[in-house]
Amino acid sequence: MEERVISQAVISRLPRYFRYLGELKDQGVERISSQDLSKLMKVTASQIRQDFNNFGGFGQQGYGYNVEYLYAEIAKILGLNQSHHLVLIGCGNLGQALVNYLNFERRGFVFCGLFDQNPDLWGMKIRDLEVKPMEQLEEFVRGNNIDIAVLTIPKDSAVKVAEVLVSAGIKAIWNFAHVDLNVPASIPVENVHLTDSVLKLSYKLKSMNDKDA
Amino acid sequence: MEERVISQAVISRLPRYFRYLGELKDQGVERISSQDLSKLMKVTASQIRQDFNNFGGFGQQGYGYNVEYLYAEIAKILGLNQSHHLVLIGCGNLGQALVNYLNFERRGFVFCGLFDQNPDLWGMKIRDLEVKPMEQLEEFVRGNNIDIAVLTIPKDSAVKVAEVLVSAGIKAIWNFAHVDLNVPASIPVENVHLTDSVLKLSYKLKSMNDKDA
DNA sequence: TAGATTGTTAATCGATTAACAATC
């Protein structure tokens, strides 16, 4: 309904709010003030209130926020009120790890098809799904209402595969390949660049050492 | 030498610069201007020059930047001129994927010890390293000059294990557990929260659909 | 009602972009 554009910074904080509220809910906490949540999460209460108010007022003056309600609202904001169909492309160690990670399914992210280039893997089963040849990917995406493609293949093939996915009508890409994909702006891409992550850590480690010295 | 504090935003961009410069180097490109690099990377030339100048002047007026030199300088900034010793804690699918990913070793991130709670895995070999019981972790970290601990264990045990690591003198933590660790500010933590990542993607996917509707 | 705490506006802070003098 609202056409407001939410900043990237806010979006990045949503999953963390969601996680903390889920934990509070599991602990049976009924309500929480922005101030208490701010202590817990180590961010300012001001930021919390600003963030939530991007999506409308979820709180009540003098009371705070109802944990269960706020949790449910954030779930809706994140699109978790509907399930998503995924395909995995690249069934190596990392790909298998993702398929076997049950928490995704718990949130409604369901793997429907697994694909690999390597004939040795064809027919192999990961959690009841058979690995299929890459040649069948395009048709599968077209025919099975797939939302998200998970790219866990080497960078050399990733760009080409992404193009295939786009032409097959994929709606979003979760990219673990260490390369920037070139897809239309209407198709969101979320990158997980593990190498970048460890390099950042290396930088921080080094600058800590420099301080000490 | 410089005591300047570099902003988080700049640090986050360094690995991406490093990746692009590496590719240019491999392609045999000798020099590049901030403008050409900006087109390639889809950021402003201004930002590129500002970013590099946080660390000193690497370019030359009228010429641009020497690719090989700049690449080497960024490697140094990232701390890649020295190798790092890692331990893996949690030898499930994801942990195995990381150990088997050869590019880390190529950059000097060397796994030296693998640990797991599960007795069934003890003695199992991943790339010539034997999985050891968790009980041996603390002593191993103390005795083997370990820099970075990689946490690929469920969130319930992660906080406690992190405390053990801290008392054993770990220098940095690469955390894949879906929980915020509580360690001293002097020990950098880099989080890879895959669930957060897929939720962000879900949000973007949803807001795309809203736009279309 | 009085106290608490939100929603929201205003102030501050920081990051990005623009502009241009310095200089290769």
Next chain:
DNA sequence: TAGATTGTTAATCGATTAACAATC
């Protein structure tokens, strides 16, 4: 030298924090 492009200062933009009136 003239042209190109950096390094750096100034201007703009956006995000965070502070403050407080609204209100439960």
